[in-house]
Amino acid sequence: MRRSPARTAVTVTLAAALTAVTAACGGGSSTDGEGSNDKPKELTYWASNQGTSIADDKQKLTPELKRFEKKTGIKVKLEVIPWDSLLDRILAATSSGQGPDVLNIGNTWSSSLQATGALLPWDDEHMAKIGGAKRFTPSALAATGARDKDPAAVPIYSLAYGLYYNKKMFKDAGIDEPPATWDELVKDGKKLTGGGKYGIAVEGGDPVENSHHAFILGKQHGADFFDASGKPDFDSPGAVKAVKQYVDLLAGNKIAAPGNAEYAKRETIRDFATGKAAMLLWQAAATSIKSNGMKQSEYGVAPLPVQAPGSGEKGTRSMVAGINMAVFKNTDNIDGAMEFVKFMTSDEEQRTLNAAYGSIPPVKAAQNDEAFDTADLKVLREVLTTSSAPLPQVPDESKFETLVGTATKELFADAAAGRKVTTDSVQKELSAAQQQMRK
Amino acid sequence: MTTLSPPGTSRPADAKGPAGDGPERPRRRRILPDRLRRAGLPYLLLLPALILEVLIHLAPMAVGVVMSFKELTQQYIRNWDQAPWIGAGNFRIAVDVNAPVGEALLHSFLITCAFTVLAVSLAWLLGVTAAILMQESFRGRGLLRALFLTPYALPVYTAVITWSFLLQRDGGMVNHVIHDQLGLTDSEPFWLIGDNSFIALVVVSVWRTWPFAFLILMAALQNIPRELYEAAQVDGAGIRQQIRRITLPSLRPVNQVLVLVLFLWTFNDFNVPYILFGKSAPEAADLISIHIYQSSFVTWDFGSGSAMSVLLLVFLLVVTCGYLLATGRGRKSR
Numbered sequence: 001m002r003r004s005p006a007r008t009a010v011t012v013t014l015a016a017a018l019t020a021v022t023a024a025c026g027g028g029s030s031t032d033g034e035g036s037n038d039k040p041k042e043l044t045y046w047a048s049n050q051g052t053s054i055a056d057d058k059q060k061l062t063p064e065l066k067r068f069e070k071k072t073g074i075k076v077k078l079e080v081i082p083w084d085s086l087l088d089r090i091l092a093a094t095s096s097g098q099g100p101d102v103l104n105i106g107n108t109w110s111s112s113l114q115a116t117g118a119l120l121p122w123d124d125e126h127m128a129k130i131g132g133a134k135r136f137t138p139s140a141l142a143a144t145g146a147r148d149k150d151p152a153a154v155p156i157y158s159l160a161y162g163l164y165y166n167k168k169m170f171k172d173a174g175i176d177e178p179p180a181t182w183d184e185l186v187k188d189g190k191k192l193t194g195g196g197k198y199g200i201a202v203e204g205g206d207p208v209e210n211s212h213h214a215f216i217l218g219k220q221h222g223a224d225f226f227d228a229s230g231k232p233d234f235d236s237p238g239a240v241k242a243v244k245q246y247v248d249l250l251a252g253n254k255i256a257a258p259g260n261a262e263y264a265k266r267e268t269i270r271d272f273a274t275g276k277a278a279m280l281l282w283q284a285a286a287t288s289i290k291s292n293g294m295k296q297s298e299y300g301v302a303p304l305p306v307q308a309p310g311s312g313e314k315g316t317r318s319m320v321a322g323i324n325m326a327v328f329k330n331t332d333n334i335d336g337a338m339e340f341v342k343f344m345t346s347d348e349e350q351r352t353l354n355a356a357y358g359s360i361p362p363v364k365a366a367q368n369d370e371a372f373d374t375a376d377l378k379v380l381r382e383v384l385t386t387s388s389a390p391l392p393q394v395p396d397e398s399k400f401e402t403l404v405g406t407a408t409k410e411l412f413a414d415a416a417a418g419r420k421v422t423t424d425s426v427q428k429e430l431s432a433a434q435q436q437m438r439k
Numbered sequence: 440m441t442t443l444s445p446p447g448t449s450r451p452a453d454a455k456g457p458a459g460d461g462p463e464r465p466r467r468r469r470i471l472p473d474r475l476r477r478a479g480l481p482y483l484l485l486l487p488a489l490i491l492e493v494l495i496h497l498a499p500m501a502v503g504v505v506m507s508f509k510e511l512t513q514q515y516i517r518n519w520d521q522a523p524w525i526g527a528g529n530f531r532i533a534v535d536v537n538a539p540v541g542e543a544l545l546h547s548f549l550i551t552c553a554f555t556v557l558a559v560s561l562a563w564l565l566g567v568t569a570a571i572l573m574q575e576s577f578r579g580r581g582l583l584r585a586l587f588l589t590p591y592a593l594p595v596y597t598a599v600i601t602w603s604f605l606l607q608r609d610g611g612m613v614n615h616v617i618h619d620q621l622g623l624t625d626s627e628p629f630w631l632i633g634d635n636s637f638i639a640l641v642v643v644s645v646w647r648t649w650p651f652a653f654l655i656l657m658a659a660l661q662n663i664p665r666e667l668y669e670a671a672q673v674d675g676a677g678i679r680q681q682i683r684r685i686t687l688p689s690l691r692p693v694n695q696v697l698v699l700v701l702f703l704w705t706f707n708d709f710n711v712p713y714i715l716f717g718k719s720a721p722e723a724a725d726l727i728s729i730h731i732y733q734s735s736f737v738t739w740d741f742g743s744g745s746a747m748s749v750l751l752l753v754f755l756l757v758v759t760c761g762y763l764l765a766t767g768r769g770r771k772s773r
Contacts, residue, residue, distance in 0.1 A: 084718065088736055095516045095741075112739070116513050205632060207719050259609040262632045264717060395513060399738050406719040413632035413721060435539035436738070 035120065035327070035334035043336050044077045046089070046103040048323055050157065050357045052291045054080045060356045068343050074336045083208075087398070093328065094118040101331040102340050105153055107143040107324045108391045108401065114145040114152035115395035120327040120334075121150035130154065130342040140362035143320045143390040153324035155362035156344055157354055159283040160380040160388055161216065161318040162301045169197070169278040170300075178302035182245065185279070185305045189255030192278040199255035201277035202246075204412035205264035207405025210246070212319055212391075213281065214404050217242035219316035219389055220307050225404065230394040232437040234404055235430040243408055244426045251415035261409075261416035272299075283321045286358040286376050301376035303383050318383050320390040322362065360384060396437065403433040500752070507745035516741060529746030540734075544747060546722075547730040551706060554637070554726060558644040559701045563694075565645065566652025570660055571686065584657075591650035599714040602643045606630035606715075631716060636724040644711055648701060659693040660686070695766045703755065727751060 045065070051057040057080040065076040079100070081089055087109065093099025094116050105113060113119055120126065122144075127133050133141060133151075140158050144151035163185075165178050173192050179185035189199025203209040218225060223238025233239070250256040257277070260268070266288065272280040273292030281304060282288075286296065304317040325344060327337045343349060350366035360381050361367050372381065391397055407429040415421045471479070507529055509515075515522035535541040569587060573580060590598060605612040607630075614627045630639040667685050676684065709728040712720050720729045731751065735744020 091516065091736065091739065095519070097517075112513060117517050205717075257609070259627075262608055262629060402719070402733075402738060409632070409719060410722060413629070416629055417633045432539060436543070 035329060035331040035337070037335055038332040040333055040336055041073065042075045042077065043102060043333055043340055044079070044100040045340070046086075046100040047078060047080045048086055048104040048106070049080055049082050050323065050359070052288055054082065060353070064344075064349060064352065068340060071343070072336070072339055074333070074339065076340065090118070091116075097330045099328045099330060101328055101333055101337045103326055103328060104156070104323050105326055107140075107153070107155065107320065107322045109398055110143060110145045110152050110324060111393040112395055112398040113326070114149060118329055119152045120329050120331075120337075121152060122154055123150045126338065127151075127154075129338050130345055135345070135364060136362050137364055137385065139320050139384050139388055139390075140322060143322065143393070144324055146393050146395075153326035154341060154345060155322055156325045156350070157323040157357060157359040158362040158384060159321035159323075159359050160384040161212070161281055161283050161304050161321065162285075162376060162380050162383065163304050164272060164280040164282060164285055164289070164376075165300050165302065166272070166275060166278045167298060167300055169275065173278075178300060179305050180302075180309065182305045182307060186249075186253045186255060189249070189253065189279065193255050197275070198257045198271075198277045200249055200279040200281070201263070201268040201271040202249055202256050202260050202281070202412075203263045203266070203268045204247075204250060204256075204261040204416075205409055207409055208401050209405070210408035210412075211401040211405035212321070213246045214239070214243050214408060215319055215391055216304065216316055217245055220314050221245075222314060224392065225400050226392040226394050226396070230392075230396065232396060232400065232434055234400070234407075234434040234437070235427060239404075240423060240426050240430060243404070243411065243430060244421065244423060247408060247411045247415055247421050247426070250412060251421040258416040261412040283318075284357075284359050284376070284380060286374070296374070296376075301379045303379060303387065313389070315387050316389045317387040318380075320384065320388045322359070399437060403436055404430065407433040503745045503748055503752075506742055507749045509742045511740070511742035511745070513739040516739070522742070525742070529742045530750070532743065533746050533750060540743070543725075544727075544730065544734075547725045547727050550637070550723070550725055551727040554641060554644070554724075555702060555706045557641050558648065558705045559698065561641070561645045562649040562652050562701055562705075563698060565649040566654075566656050567690070569649075569653050570656040571682065573657065574660055587653055588650045590646050591654070595647070595710045596714060598647065599643060599711055602639075602646075603631065603715050606639050632721050634723045636716065636721040640712060640715065640724045640726070643715060644705060644708060647711060648705065652697060652701065655693060655697050656690060659690050663689045699759065699762055703759070706755065707751075 047057060047061060049057055051060055058078065061078055061080075065078055069075050083106075086104075086106070090099070090103065090105065090113065094113075099118075105119075114121075122133075136155055137158065140155035141151065144153050144155065163178055169192055170176075170178070170188075173188070175188050175191060179188050185200070192199040202213075215225065218239050221238035221241045223233075223236045223242060225232065225234055225239060227233050250258065250260055257271075268277075268280060269282065269285055269288045270292050271277045272285075273289050273294035289299065290296065306315055306317065308314075325341055327334070327341060331337050344353070345363055347363060347366045350361040350363045351369050351371065354361040354366070355369070355371035358377070360372060360377055367381070372378075392400070411421055411426060411429055414425065419425075506519075508524055508526060509519070509522040510525045510528070511519065511522045532538065532540050533544055536545045573584060608614060608627050611630070613630060617623045618627045628635055630636065663686065667689075668681055671681050671685060707728055708726065709732070712724060712726045712729050713732070716724060716729075718733065720726065727747075731744050731747045734747055735741045
């Protein structure tokens with residue numbers, strides 16, 4: 001027993017350290033109040049990557065932040081976070097309580113993040129500080145959180161899917177106008193495919209992109225991926241049809257290059273801009289296409305095709321895509337954060353920023369500007385107001401993106417490896433995804 | 440633990456020493472008994488390191504264990520204290536191999552085992568071969584050594600992202616060589632999705648780790664006395680016999696540690712698959728670290744992810760202890 005005193009000392013130290021750490025973990029996030037004003041002269045802002053690169057974003061945002069500083073004396077520390085790590089960073093910030101004051105979120109995450117309670121709810125009082133909810137377009141507001149709750153964020157950039165097509169390739173193939181239905185798209189695609197060129201390019205290796213198309217096509221087939229009570233319903237017949245139809249662009253119809261199955265770094269836009277593919281389904285792609293060397297006059301934009309001419313749910317041509325701005329509940333500069341959101345959603349800033357990013361301002365008054373009268377934005381704006389639907393505003397939405405998107409990625413991989421993609425195989429993948437939701 | 444046994448404690452003669460100087464010397468009052476003071480010094484010196492070790496390694500582990508017994512889903516991540524305890528619920532789901540979650544975990548575990556065995560043995564084989572071949576000095580040996588060590592010196596992100604470009608199906612170097620130039624395959628294979636992704640993963644992992652094996656074994660070879668080889672040559676032993684009878688047995692203690700370290704690194708590797716495949720690894724290359732990451736971060740269920748981590752920790756502990764016991768017994772008998 002000669003070691004016992006020392007051993008006791010060690011044990012005590014260990015226990016003390018452990019308690020200290022666990023206590024710190026629990027205590028860091030226990031502020032339930034709505035922020036403070038401890039640091040009124042500075043803000044940290046996490047911006048999402050909207051431009052062609054992180055550096056591009058910094059270049060576009062910095063002058064605006066400088067103007068804000070001049071106006072209010074509040075210094076904004078900017079961090080642009082790439083999409084593949086943004087959600088992780090937000091989750092880490094949520095669990096530690098150490099986060100930014102103001103941040104951008106993909107609007108599809110609104111309800112999922114709302115459920116964590118990390119974001120400041122935009123009740124009437126808060127909304128009034130930035131001019132009221134009426135300033136925003138209803139479609140954009142529909143993607144800010146669950147319907148029966150105060151919005152978790154406010155919209156700052158609106159986007160919608162459009163069908164981008166290469167005018168010259170269409171003309172050479174003898175096609176007069178862009179396809180209005182999916183049957184037409186496949187028919188045109190077959191005409192355009194050949195000689196190393198393909199009818200369409202898809203980002204098959206990117207789960208998020210896949211999930212968006214599964215959702216849009218699902219709507220067209222009358223399938224929602226969640227039932228009315230918010231329970232997942234990933235493998236309904238309509239959902240299977242939707243996913244199969246999307247994968248079949250590569251699998252059955254072969255109008256997309258097999259290599260598309262591993263595209264996840266925007267190679268799709270590159271292929272379109274360099275004339276390797278004649279069509280592209282993307283959200284406000286103008287700036288990216290331009291940076292890949294294709295002129296605006298060389299391509300046209302049309303709404304996404306539908307199953308059959310018609311309207312209502314089945315006429316859905318896009319999800320309500322876009323970026324929302326949220327205030328982190330643990331902020332230590334709540335007034336400054338409000339002031340900053342007000343600034344970023346002001347008519348003038350909305351015009352400047354959306355014009356720079358090629359997106360559509362969700363603020364109605366800012367839309368009347370010639371910057372948004374380009375051929376593509378006119379179409380996308382029309383789609384957004386008349387035939388778009390928000391992704392399910394339920395807490396489990398982010399899991400839908402991951403699970404259904406990944407299942408679709410696996411199906412693309414199967415197709416690319418030469419295996420048949422059948423209704424059964426799609427059903428099986430989607431059922432497996434569905435089962436992951438049940439614990 | 441034997442190295443930690445404090446010196447002095449086992450020397451009762453010491454304690455008697457001062458008392459023998461006579462009673463006239465006034466005894467200073469001490470807060471701690473003499474014995475403890477002496478015994479405590481080494482521990483005191485170790486304390487800073489120990490505290491850091493606890494804070495950096497053990498505490499997160501303990502927190503992870505605590506988390507694994509909670510239902511830590513998105514509703515609760517902001518306020519951990521309020522997450523309900525669910526006992527062994529997370530574990531039950533993780534080990535229930537007839538349900539989808541457990542089945543996927545088991546699949547991932549088996550993939551990881553196969554991957555680890557392949558990658559470690561290939562890395563070791565390459566390392567030992569290169570080390571033996573580089574023993575003799577020849578022109579350009581230094582250059583070659585430096586070249587071999589490059590993968591180990593490169594930052595992992597840079598190195599693996601380069602591999603991911605090489606392995607792209609369209610326009611990747613690998614396909615350009617094996618399909619366009621050598622014509623080995625009928626069509627261009629995929630490396631980053633589908634079944635081939637397993638091969639890609641093994642290759643990149645071996646490429647990353649073998650220089651370490653090479654480096655360690657090279658150092659170990661320097662310690663084998665030349666005389667042994669000379670004696671063997673005199674006795675007429677060929678190169679193969681020399682390797683089998685002298686080199687490999689002499690490397691045994693180094694190999695023991697090396698293989699263990701390689702095993703732990705490879706089994707736990709997160710960087711390589713994450714950079715190569717992104718958040719959702721293809722089924723054929725769904726390593727356990729990525730799988731756990733998916734289970735916690737992507738589906739926002741940190742309790743379930745922690746439970747899987749704890750299972751992994753237990754498994755690795757058992758393997759490590761078993762390995763050390765098995766090889767340690769061998770060492771004692773020598």
